[in-house]
Amino acid sequence: MGAFHNSSSAVDASDLALLDILTAPTRPTPRSLPRRDAVLDPLLIAAAAASGPHVTRNHYHHDFFPGVMVPRAESAWDWTKWTGEDASHKTERKRLAYVSKQAPRRQRLAAANKDETKENDVPCHTDALTPVDNVPHVSKKRRASLVSAQSTAAGENTYSTPDTLSSSKQLTNVKAEVEVKCMARTRIPTPHGPAFLHLYHNNHDKKEHLAIIIDPAQLSENSTPAPPIRSHSLDAVWDKNETEMDRITRGAYIGRLSATSHHASDPSDPARPSLPVNANVIPAPLIRIHSECFTGETVGSMRCDCGEQLDEAIRQIFQPVSVPSPDPSSKPITIPGRGAVIYLRQEGRGIGLLSKIRAYNLQDLGHDTVTANLMLGYQADERGYEIAGAILRDLGLGSANGVRVLTNNPDKVEALKREGVTVVEHIPMIPRSWQHRKQQIEQKLTDQDKDVLTQRQKEEKERMAGATLIGGGAVHGEDLDKYLRTKVLRMGHMLPLWLEDTAPDSSVY
Numbered sequence: 452m453g454a455f456h457n458s459s460s461a462v463d464a465s466d467l468a469l470l471d472i473l474t475a476p477t478r479p480t481p482r483s484l485p486r487r488d489a490v491l492d493p494l495l496i497a498a499a500a501a502s503g504p505h506v507t508r509n510h511y512h513h514d515f516f517p518g519v520m521v522p523r524a525e526s527a528w529d530w531t532k533w534t535g536e537d538a539s540h541k542t543e544r545k546r547l548a549y550v551s552k553q554a555p556r557r558q559r560l561a562a563a564n565k566d567e568t569k570e571n572d573v574p575c576h577t578d579a580l581t582p583v584d585n586v587p588h589v590s591k592k593r594r595a596s597l598v599s600a601q602s603t604a605a606g607e608n609t610y611s612t613p614d615t616l617s618s619s620k621q622l623t624n625v626k627a628e629v630e631v632k633c634m635a636r637t638r639i640p641t642p643h644g645p646a647f648l649h650l651y652h653n654n655h656d657k658k659e660h661l662a663i664i665i666d667p668a669q670l671s672e673n674s675t676p677a678p679p680i681r682s683h684s685l686d687a688v689w690d691k692n693e694t695e696m697d698r699i700t701r702g703a704y705i706g707r708l709s710a711t712s713h714h715a716s717d718p719s720d721p722a723r724p725s726l727p728v729n730a731n732v733i734p735a736p737l738i739r740i741h742s743e744c745f746t747g748e749t750v751g752s753m754r755c756d757c758g759e760q761l762d763e764a765i766r767q768i769f770q771p772v773s774v775p776s777p778d779p780s781s782k783p784i785t786i787p788g789r790g791a792v793i794y795l796r797q798e799g800r801g802i803g804l805l806s807k808i809r810a811y812n813l814q815d816l817g818h819d820t821v822t823a824n825l826m827l828g829y830q831a832d833e834r835g836y837e838i839a840g841a842i843l844r845d846l847g848l849g850s851a852n853g854v855r856v857l858t859n860n861p862d863k864v865e866a867l868k869r870e871g872v873t874v875v876e877h878i879p880m881i882p883r884s885w886q887h888r889k890q891q892i893e894q895k896l897t898d899q900d901k902d903v904l905t906q907r908q909k910e911e912k913e914r915m916a917g918a919t920l921i922g923g924g925a926v927h928g929e930d931l932d933k934y935l936r937t938k939v940l941r942m943g944h945m946l947p948l949w950l951e952d953t954a955p956d957s958s959v960y
């Protein structure tokens with residue numbers, strides 16, 4: 452618009468009057484608009500177009516008057532009469548038309564109708580990022596909660612009142628029932644023992660969730676002291692033309708694969724355990740529902756104890772279990788530990804890695820993990836456990852004898868129960884550094900010897916302090932204490948506080 456004013460000699464009164472209408476904060480009602488005789492008057496058309504509520508400022512960024520800014524186009528408006536420019540140069544003038552970078556509306560609507568968009572679900576940009584791409588994302592859920600909070604304040608009946616929304620399951624009822632399928636399984640030797648990694652697909656998100664099955668007795672084809680933990684969807688027949696080799700390649704085999712041993716599982720003749728004991732005396736499988744933490748598990752971050760928890764869960768599930776012998780006069784029988792870690796790809800309590808990284812910067816500014824999430828427009832915890840429930844069902848876990856769950860998080864226990872999982876016991880996960888502090892205090896009370904370390908502490912100290920990868924030692928430090936303190940004090944985690952200042956001598960770890 453500046454061009455019009457700079458060339459006031461070429462602007463007549465009607466142009467200025469229309470410009471006033473177009474640029475006024477509230478639209479004035481002109482008493483008398485000077486007569487305009489142009490055949491195609493862009494200003495008049497703009498004024499008419501601007502009068503509807505459907506017109507937004509974005510419309511002015513689009514070249515919606517074809518030819519207006521292109522001097523040589525047919526019916527082109529001769530802009531030179533305003534600018535005073537020499538018309539002979541007009542072919543050199545740079546075209547200023549705005550080229551829309553938006554995808555067609557059909558595609559944008561389809562994208563908007565997709566499932567809740569988390570930052571790590573956002574499709575890759577093929578164009579250079581614009582400044583807008585850097586603006587922290589506000590989740591739809593959060594927007595919905597803001598809207599409902601506003602409506603409630605206005606006295607309206609909304610769907611999110613406690614009476615009508617008692618569980619996330621009601622929300623998910625509008626979605627299709629969660630279905631999972633184990634796509635492949637393989638043996639993974641870990642520092643704690645051999646595990647079976649199962650990779651799952653599902654109909655709710657595009658993530659590949661995992662189950663780490665610990666059931667080493669399955670490596671033997673002959674006897675399993677407890678019912679084997681196997682995926683029904685993996686062992687199912689997928690295609691009548693599937694060969695034995697196909698089944699084995701996707702992991703539907705029994706025993707241990709080797710060059711000389713390969714037996715595809717047969718759903719019509721499932722492996723039957725030859726139990727040495729009454730099945731009722733075998734403790735329920737030990738499970739953990741673990742959420743992905745790239746920083747804690749891969750980088751070895753000491754801001755959280757996620758890597759350590761994953762390691763500790765696998766270690767604990769591997770622990771052999773002692774069960775009474777069928778012969779009362781005999782000693783108890785020891786059977787291998789069994790259970791599963793369901794590894795959910797919901798990084799950063801479901802907000803995604805990008806937002807978690809931003810949250811860490813807010814935490815460095817002095818905010819705790821809950822506040823940092825809220826400042827970014829998220830809830831303290833954005834995770835769901837419907838997929839975990841479906842995976843457990845596929846593995847036959849949590850129905851008959853139930854499961855024992857390794858967690859401090861009361862939300863997880865409740866969510867599993869809502870999924871129909873029978874939780875017979877909840878086992879807390881005390882951070883290793885806190886266990887050490889507790890031991891130091893207790894040992895100090897008994898023998899006053901600060902240097903006394905248990906065998907396990909000695910072993911862990913020999914490994915690199917803070918290493919959080921599987922088989923690593925204890926993670927510890929000021930950042931970790933802040934993280935854990937917030938979990939206990941603000942998120943209700945069922946964990947006694949053993950903070951640095953409660954330890955008599957924190958130099959040991």
Ligand SMILES: Nc1nc2c(ncn2[C@@H]2O[C@H](COP(=O)(O)OP(=O)(O)OP(=O)(O)O)[C@@H](O)[C@H]2O)c(=O)[nH]1
Binds near residue numbers: 800807
């Ligand atoms: N938003 C946010 N997420 C974090 C932060 N630190 C770790 N996380 C995430 O927190 C999640 C931890 O989840 P889990 O390992 O399932 O454990 P939990 O929910 O804390 O509960 P427990 O079962 O008691 O361990 C992971 O997804 C981590 O990526 C943080 O500072 N901010």
